[in-house]
Amino acid sequence: MKKNILIILISILLVNCKAKNNETKIIKGENYELKIASEQKAILILFPCFPCDIENTKTEAKFLKDIEKEGITTLLLNINQKLFLKESEKTEYAELLNTILKKNKVEKENIFIGGFSSGGNLSLVLSNFLIKSKNSIQPKGTFIVDSPLDLEELYKGAKSDLKKNVDAEAVEEGKFLIKLFENEIGIPSENIEKYKTISPFLISCNSTNNIEHLKNIKTRFYCEPNLEWQKKNKNRTYEELNSYKLEKTYNALIKLGSKKTEFIKTENRGIRANGQKHPHSWNIVERENLIKWILE
DSSP states (O other), X not given: OHHHHHHHHHHHHHHHHHHHXXXXXXXXXXXXXXXXOTTOSEXXXXXXXXXXXXXXXXXXOGGGTTGGGGTEEEEEEOOXXXXXXXXXXXXXXXXXXXXXXXXXXXXXXXEEEEEETHHHHHHHHHHHHHXXXXXXXXXEEEEEESOOOOHHHHHHHHHHHHHHOOOHHHHHHHHHHHHHHHHHTOOTTTXXXXXXXXXXXXXXXXXXXXXXXXXXXXXXXXXXXXXHHHHHHTOOOGGGSHHHHHXXXXXHHHHTTOSSEEEEEOSSOOBOTTSOBOXXXXXXXXXXXXXXXXXX
16 A cells, blocks of 8 residues: 555656656746747747837747747847947847857757847848858848848938838838938948948848848848838838848859748738738737747
8 A cells, every 4th residue: 555655656756756857947038038949949039120129029929829838948138229230239149149158058959039120130140150260159040121231222222212201110110220320330422331331231232241140040031011011101112121131132142052041022921019010010920830930
């Protein structure tokens, strides 16, 4: 009888221990939130859009729901309000990522880095830097969601939106961008070399310095042009959209020899968490396809 009771107690302890080991571990730091999958197969690091934060990413990036159950550890960052990175910042953020993963004993294997809008700019240039510098973090892939990769074109677009004066939000954003660029980088026509140095890609001079080391890893460029919506709400043509710049960057990577790059145009997925129809959205990323891309 005592032997049977002992066996039952041991069984209960083993079941409880197994259940505990299968729980997702959540760590919140000053500028990050880490969810460690119990049976980790990959790591997904995400940068938010310019005015956004971790909570916004969790709300809008619906593909994150229960993604840890697929074996994907997630690291969400609060690094925002940046359209480009200085060399010192690339080093700083590389060290930050290493510190977070080391401190929390996360294996640096099968790492994927992604970002929405300006966060995609950071995702791309930091991935390129990590590979170029032979950092201990070596991304297996990076994906960009409707990001303004060409800063020269972004400046021109801001000027155009002011001139058109069609959408109040676009006008205010245009004023902000023009002031930001002229204060920190200068006017493109007078400072094109500086734009080449910090911009992920420039169509005008096919500058590939910040993407050339991505040619051997998996890359994805997500966009939803929705020309009807753009014409009605912003009076923009395809050539004025982030989509066009993403397509040009994708083509540049192919010319560099990439066999693992994809340009993904979606339809009718641009819906934000509040139900607003908007092609500039995390939601254009399809969950099952992304998970397959990460784990295959």
